[in-house]
Amino acid sequence: MTPEEALLWRHLRGKALGVSFRRQEPMGRYVADFVCYERRLVLELDGSQHLNSETDRERDADMAAHGFETLRFWNNEVRTNLAGVLERIQQVLEARKSL
Structure with a gap:
């Protein structure tokens, strides 16, 4: 994992x-x-x-075709605005509650 992935993982794991x-x-x-x-x-x-x-656009389209929404964040966002990243993730989780 990258340092940013490790940082975000600490806030996702264990049903956080x-x-x-x-x-x-x-x-x-x-x-x-x-x-x-x-x-x-x-x-x-x-x-x-x-x-x-273009590869990421194709990947996101493939995920969408299988019913998955993809949220993308820049590593810099995780380093400098972790609270904002977590808030956005929580918003999307709430919006997808009925799926």
């Missing part, structure tokens, strides 16, 4: 947000940084190499 997440989870031909199957939510942390990535 009320649901279970798995990390580095194989999903078809991809590996998700984090996934919550209960709410069908994938979390991806990206470095600058992902800027305008």
Whole structure:
């Protein structure tokens, strides 16, 4: 895991947000940084190499075709605004409660 993934994982594991997440989870031909199957939510942390990535757009479309929403955060966001990242994740988890 990257340092940013390790930092976020400390706030996701053990149902810290009320649901279970798995990390580095194989999903078809991809590996998700984090996934919550209960709410069908994938979390991806990206470095600058992902800027305008067609591969990421294809990956997100594939996840969506299988009923998963993908939230992407920049590593810098996790380092400098962890509270905001966690708040956004919680918002989406709440919105996907009925799935």
